[in-house]
Amino acid sequence: MKKLFICLFSLTLLLVSGCSEDKQDQAVSSLKIGIIIPIEHPAMDEITKGFEDTLSTALKGQVEFEVMRAQGDINLQRAMILQLKNQNVALFVPVATSTTEMTAAMVKDRPIVGLAALVPEKTRKASPLALVNDEITPTQLIQFIHSVYPDKKSFALVYSNDDKIIPQVSEAVLAGKNSGITLDARMITTLPDLYSTASALPSTTEGIIVLKDLLVASGISTLVKEANAKHIPLITSDDGTVQNGASFALGVKEYQIGVEGAKVARKILEDKISPSAIPVVQMTHLSVFINKNALALQNQALDNIEKQTALYHYHLVDVTEKKIGSLQ
Amino acid sequence: MTAPLLQFQNVSLSYPALDRPILHHIDYTVDPGDFVIILGANGSGKSSLLKIIDGRYQPTQGHLKLNAKNINTFSAKVRANTIHTLTQHAKDSLFLNLTLFENYQLMQKNVKTPFKPAELSKYLSGFNQNLSTKLAILAGQLSGGEQQALALALAVLEPPAVLLLDEHTSALDPKTGQYLMALTAQVIQERNITAILTTHNVEHALRYGSRILALKEGGIYDKIEEEEKKTLTAVALLERCY
Amino acid sequence: MISLLIATLTQALTLVPLALGINLSYTILRATDMTIDGSFVLGAAVFARLVTLGVPPLIAFLIALLSGAIAGAFTALLQRGGKVDPLLAGILMAFILYSINMIVMGRPNINLLSTPTLFSGAFLKSNLLGWSSIALTILLFVMGFYGLLRSRLGLQLRALGDNAELLSRRGAPAGLLRVLGFALNNLLAAASGAITAQVIGYADIYMGVGMTLIGIGAIVLGQHILLPFLKSHYLRTHSELVAAFSGIVLYFFILNSLLRININPIYLKLCLGVLLALFLGMAVQKRRTA
Numbered sequence: 014m015k016k017l018f019i020c021l022f023s024l025t026l027l028l029v030s031g032c033s034e035d036k037q038d039q040a041v042s043s044l045k046i047g048i049i050i051p052i053e054h055p056a057m058d059e060i061t062k063g064f065e066d067t068l069s070t071a072l073k074g075q076v077e078f079e080v081m082r083a084q085g086d087i088n089l090q091r092a093m094i095l096q097l098k099n100q101n102v103a104l105f106v107p108v109a110t111s112t113t114e115m116t117a118a119m120v121k122d123r124p125i126v127g128l129a130a131l132v133p134e135k136t137r138k139a140s141p142l143a144l145v146n147d148e149i150t151p152t153q154l155i156q157f158i159h160s161v162y163p164d165k166k167s168f169a170l171v172y173s174n175d176d177k178i179i180p181q182v183s184e185a186v187l188a189g190k191n192s193g194i195t196l197d198a199r200m201i202t203t204l205p206d207l208y209s210t211a212s213a214l215p216s217t218t219e220g221i222i223v224l225k226d227l228l229v230a231s232g233i234s235t236l237v238k239e240a241n242a243k244h245i246p247l248i249t250s251d252d253g254t255v256q257n258g259a260s261f262a263l264g265v266k267e268y269q270i271g272v273e274g275a276k277v278a279r280k281i282l283e284d285k286i287s288p289s290a291i292p293v294v295q296m297t298h299l300s301v302f303i304n305k306n307a308l309a310l311q312n313q314a315l316d317n318i319e320k321q322t323a324l325y326h327y328h329l330v331d332v333t334e335k336k337i338g339s340l341q
Numbered sequence: 342m343t344a345p346l347l348q349f350q351n352v353s354l355s356y357p358a359l360d361r362p363i364l365h366h367i368d369y370t371v372d373p374g375d376f377v378i379i380l381g382a383n384g385s386g387k388s389s390l391l392k393i394i395d396g397r398y399q400p401t402q403g404h405l406k407l408n409a410k411n412i413n414t415f416s417a418k419v420r421a422n423t424i425h426t427l428t429q430h431a432k433d434s435l436f437l438n439l440t441l442f443e444n445y446q447l448m449q450k451n452v453k454t455p456f457k458p459a460e461l462s463k464y465l466s467g468f469n470q471n472l473s474t475k476l477a478i479l480a481g482q483l484s485g486g487e488q489q490a491l492a493l494a495l496a497v498l499e500p501p502a503v504l505l506l507d508e509h510t511s512a513l514d515p516k517t518g519q520y521l522m523a524l525t526a527q528v529i530q531e532r533n534i535t536a537i538l539t540t541h542n543v544e545h546a547l548r549y550g551s552r553i554l555a556l557k558e559g560g561i562y563d564k565i566e567e568e569e570k571k572t573l574t575a576v577a578l579l580e581r582c583y
Numbered sequence: 584m585i586s587l588l589i590a591t592l593t594q595a596l597t598l599v600p601l602a603l604g605i606n607l608s609y610t611i612l613r614a615t616d617m618t619i620d621g622s623f624v625l626g627a628a629v630f631a632r633l634v635t636l637g638v639p640p641l642i643a644f645l646i647a648l649l650s651g652a653i654a655g656a657f658t659a660l661l662q663r664g665g666k667v668d669p670l671l672a673g674i675l676m677a678f679i680l681y682s683i684n685m686i687v688m689g690r691p692n693i694n695l696l697s698t699p700t701l702f703s704g705a706f707l708k709s710n711l712l713g714w715s716s717i718a719l720t721i722l723l724f725v726m727g728f729y730g731l732l733r734s735r736l737g738l739q740l741r742a743l744g745d746n747a748e749l750l751s752r753r754g755a756p757a758g759l760l761r762v763l764g765f766a767l768n769n770l771l772a773a774a775s776g777a778i779t780a781q782v783i784g785y786a787d788i789y790m791g792v793g794m795t796l797i798g799i800g801a802i803v804l805g806q807h808i809l810l811p812f813l814k815s816h817y818l819r820t821h822s823e824l825v826a827a828f829s830g831i832v833l834y835f836f837i838l839n840s841l842l843r844i845n846i847n848p849i850y851l852k853l854c855l856g857v858l859l860a861l862f863l864g865m866a867v868q869k870r871r872t873a
Contacts, residue, residue: 081848082848082849083848084848084849084852085789085792086792086793087779087783087787087789087790087792088594088598088797088835088838089838089848089851091594091783092590092594092835092838092839092842093842093848095590095593095594095839096590096839096842096843099586099587099590110692110694111692111785111787114692114694114696114783114784114785115783115784115785117696117784118695118696118782118783118784118785119782119783119784132694132696133694133697135697136694136696136697139696139697140696175690177690
């Protein structure tokens with residue numbers, strides 16, 4: 014009985030997988046693009062949506078998207094990339110760094126556009142890989158802050174000892190020096206450090222700056238309290254921390270990452286440019302997220318932020334009273 | 342006069358939680374070649390006595406000597422090689438999820454020329470004819486009688502200094518139990534093994550063994566030596582020991 | 584069809600050492616060792632960190648294996664001579680390993696794409712050569728494991744899993760054997776981790792999630808499929824290896840097939856789980872009727 018079941022089962026599986034493969038092979042007529050999403054998250058969906066919307070408008074619908082969701086399982090993700098390889102997709106679009114790395118390791122013969130990802134340039138050139146980096150440079154942030162507060166000369170920069178953050182801190186300090194700003198960089202190693210660091214800030218501090226730093230962002234309320242008490246602005250680099258009480262942030266809208274990715278995809282698919290010849294796309298279309306309640310609590314005016322946002326051609330996004338995740 | 346093999350010197354065993362000791366003031370000597378039957382009711386302390394010999398229990402008072410040396414001076418390994426125990430539970434002496442041959446391989450220690458499967462078959466057939474064809478069967482798939490026969494066969498593979506038999510037939514049906522008892526006695530006699538058997542069966546006590554030690558409530562109730570045992574009747578034994 | 588088989592084989596191959604390790608812990612030692620979730624990552628992490636620091640790949644690989652073995656030895660010691668449940672000890676160790684892996688890597692993800700690895704040279708020449716060199720490495724592990732199973736040590740480990748009390752009463756060093764068994768099992772998991780990192784191009788702090796369960800699922804699948812075709816009612820050496828290998832291959836075959844018939848990945852684990860439950864159910868029924 015069991016032997017029979019096993020035989021029947023294997024046979025069905027063979028037939029079904031064999032047939033479906035044939036069908037898929039025939040179906041490749043319009044352009045097919047494989048998108049690989051490592052884990053369920055609203056931000057991932059936004060990126061995908063931005064990519065799909067832009068590309069299908071540009072190619073007048075002559076494109077098919079195969080979206081694979083790996084649910085945080087690397088075995089599944091491997092199987093999905095192999096599956097897309099067999100379906101003869103014209104372009105691979107992995108989202109996030111580790112997904113991009115896996116795709117680059119497994120796919121050598123077809124172009125890849127990694128979204129919200131950054132790998133060393135040497136690695137990138139060795140694969141047919143183009144990238145859209147979602148992280149803004151610290152210089153952009155410091156310049157914008159300087160434009161909003163031309164008179165403020167002394168800021169504190171709170172960061173964690175992550176080896177991705179440390180080089181960014183040096184860049185920020187240098188950018189500050191060029192604009193005549195003194196950045197007092199304070200490192201934390203664990204979350205409890207944040208409280209003592211915040212309360213030890215000198216009274217001359219005119220504002221607190223936070224980069225896209227996961228550890229500091231998770232303890233942002235500690236810094237919010239300090240900024241509110243001192244009536245100085247807390248300036249961050251993503252919308253989540255603004256919703257949680259920072260005055261404003263200069264960052265990137267996830268949808269826009271997808272839009273930039275679609276532009277790169279067109280260069281590869283239509284203009285036949287080699288992916289490794291396309292420089293890493295940095296996000297120029299930035300957004301300024303503001304929280305009006307936080308601005309009031311920290312005694313900051315909105316006028317100049319609005320004015321500078323317009324001057325820089327950035328996009329103003331009001332996230333006051335919005336819950337995390339509902340952001341468009 | 343040979344030196345004693347095992348010497349109990351004023352051995353007691355008690356637990357603070359129990360109001361009376363499990364064993365108290367046991368003085369007894371076992372000589373090489375003895376086949377001692379320990380007779381007693383449930384709870385008389387006979388199993389505990391065996392557990393003190395094989396090291397599962399430590400006496401709370403007194404000493405046990407093996408070859409005139411305190412038994413605790415022997416390493417666990419030496420002790421394990423010197424004393425073999427069979428109980429009514431097959432899992433106390435066999436690896437039930439391993440095959441017969443694997444059980445043999447684990448038991449066989451310093452033999453320079455281990456049995457080949459065919460030789461093991463022949464050896465086992467001397468204990469139970471069924472075993473000889475079941476070398477590749479898991480020990481747990483044997484019948485109760487086969488398991489005990491196998492355990493016996495493996496226990497005397499390299500004859501131990503002392504073989505402890507803790508009611509090893511009591512979980513079997515009467516017929517199989519009788520058969521295994523007879524087999525055990527025969528093996529012990531043929532190989533001249535020193536053995537200690539516990540039982541509450543008066544008939545077994547009469548028929549097998551060279552000496553009887555009767556226990557009651559943790560103490561020695563009576564000792565019957567070889568000459569006397571030969572002339573003993575069941576009625577007399579019952580009167581003396583219960 | 585051929586592409587399906589190639590996809591299945593290449594994915595299964597890197598996890599063969601892991602499957603052997605789980606065969607050791609789950610089938611032989613009869614313990615569910617969750618340490619594997621952590622030691623799989625540890626192998627990848629140690630390897631990735633060392634090669635990016637410039638250590639030769641072979642030495643980095645050997646140190647990665649050793650680190651897995653040490654993690655396993657700690658899991659065995661945490662059991663305090665069989666008094667603590669191995670499942671609990673394994674979960675605790677996997678928990679500790681998360682921090683250790685983070686410390687080893689210094690960040691959540693290390694890229695290996697442009698770093699020379701054990702197999703990068705072969706892959707540069709051709710894919711076939713690359714996969715052949717991986718297959719050869721895996722073969723070494725399989726042969727070593729086969730040797731272990733046939734040895735007296737292997738038999739003692741089996742005895743330890745069956746009846747630790749009897750084994751130690753017979754004077755065998757049960758504590759030492761337990762340490763050795765768990766060390767070997769996690770060494771194999773670390774080997775899988777280090778090889779996987781080289782194939783997928785990075786080591787990641789989350790790459791081990793669910794590996795133990797996949798491994799156990801695959802082994803159980805392999806064993807229950809193989810058993811009806813065997814004369815005996817148990818698996819030993821050859822058949823154990825066949826079961827472990829075919830189990831992991833079958834797992835990926837089913838996974839890839841389900842993907843190909845366009846089952847939503849959300850339901851994938853449900854399908855795999857139901858299938859496993861079916862096989863297990865039949866195995867129990869068979870035992871009852873036998």
